[in-house]
Amino acid sequence: MNRRTAGIAAYGLMLLLPLSALAQQKLACQTGTEDRHARIAMELQKNKVKRFAYYSKWKPKTCSIEATRGDAYTKWSDKGELTTIAMARGTATIEHMKGGDYKITFRNVDREFYCGLDGEINGTVTVYKGKHECGLEGVMEEPLNTAEAKDGDEPKKQ
Numbered sequence: 001m002n003r004r005t006a007g008i009a010a011y012g013l014m015l016l017l018p019l020s021a022l023a024q025q026k027l028a029c030q031t032g033t034e035d036r037h038a039r040i041a042m043e044l045q046k047n048k049v050k051r052f053a054y055y056s057k058w059k060p061k062t063c064s065i066e067a068t069r070g071d072a073y074t075k076w077s078d079k080g081e082l083t084t085i086a087m088a089r090g091t092a093t094i095e096h097m098k099g100g101d102y103k104i105t106f107r108n109v110d111r112e113f114y115c116g117l118d119g120e121i122n123g124t125v126t127v128y129k130g131k132h133e134c135g136l137e138g139v140m141e142e143p144l145n146t147a148e149a150k151d152g153d154e155p156k157k158q
Contacts, residue, residue, distance in 0.1 A: 027127045029134035035059035038140055040125050049083055049094050063115035089113040100129035
């Protein structure tokens, strides 16, 4: 078995991929500005997501979540074009849509557990095949914590 691997950077997220995986695809996207953005990278095999990494930046805070099939921290199940991932705190579903797009929906993913931040991640990130920009709905709309709100910093809509 060939053990060689190649590292590829997907908008700053490092994924190690086997060189011999012929049916493997990589999709990644980013939406937002330098100081406030969300990005996601996915590794697929035969159109099923094997791994995903989500990263968001709300300067100066960042959040990063990674899940891989078979890891010790998540449980993956597939039903048709829908993959459900039971995470340590919350769930993510990934829908394989027409045209090769993928929609990731986060439900009650605990920001404290994954990122050390207040609140939960709820909403969707859509990865469009062949496009660099993601579709976002809700994931970047979480309120800031109370101390920041007192400083007059209001949360911004996408």
